[in-house]
């Protein structure tokens with residue numbers, strides 16, 4: 001007797017953090033629902049999970065990714081789910097992003113004391129955030145906010161807000177990705193979802209990258225069924241902007257693409273900004289074009305921002 005279905009369980013390597021495990025489990029469930037394949041989560045400890053040093057000192061968010069990729073390349077696991085915005089822009093030889101699933105709302109979110117929104121925070125209010133992109137854009141609003149660097153997992157950050165019940169709560173507000181709060185079931189704590197006109201999201205924020213070995217045809221085929229091609233086009237455009245600016249995850253670069261209905265069908269509407277870390281100046285721009293041109297659109301917009309002084313803005317020190 002022969003059987004045409006291979007029933008081996010797919011091994012999904014995941015970081016131990018609650019956000020990583022939640023994202024991984026969501027994708028595991030989606031794979032099983034779409035293909036019938038069984039998926040098992042395999043915990044992998046990364047340098048970033050072990051250390052309390054600032055991520056920038058560890059060499060960027062790439063530290064979270066490296067251990068997962070090693071396990072993939074070694075054949076210890078068959079797939080990994082990354083927060084797409086944490087991936088370096090350079091492709092990893094031997095690995096492929098086999099699926100970009102449906103994307104969460106990519107916007108940033110404010111969690112403030114007493115239900116306050118950004119415009120209600122009095123000058124001098126302490127607002128915690130780790131990402132230089134958020135630091136720069138919050139300063140550039142000109143509200144006189146005291147932007148404080150913070151680190152730690154989502155619940156640690158939320159606990160820093162006065163009134164949250166966290167021990168030693170010392171901040172008036174924190175700014176986080178809405179997507180992370182959504183995945184952790186903490187949307188109720190958001191006091192304002194920040195309009196991209198004020199704070200433009202990070203390239204690929206809210207999107208997941210489902211990665212496997214390039215040579216693993218079976219896993220690639222299974223994962224392909226989770227693909228959302230519009231989400232992939234948006235992410236490609238945003239990350240091509242970032243790559244062309246030769247900026248990493250620690251640069252004050254924002255990029256956000258949406259699919260809008262144009263005269264001749266769906267089009268990408270891509271916006272990007274580079275903001276001086278002290279908030280003193282910024283360049284912003286946008287471009288529109290067909291989805292298959294995503295990468296070229298990102299490059300063209302980045303080239304425009306470079307022409308208009310992006311490098312000088314990125315060189316500003318706090």
Ligand SMILES: NCc1[nH]cc(CCC(=O)O)c1CC(=O)O
Pocket residue numbers: 061083084085086175176177178179180204205206207208
């Ligand atoms: N840099 C850490 C990180 N990586 C992905 C997310 C949230 C989820 C996402 O953007 O997909 C976060 C936390 C945050 O920025 O608040």
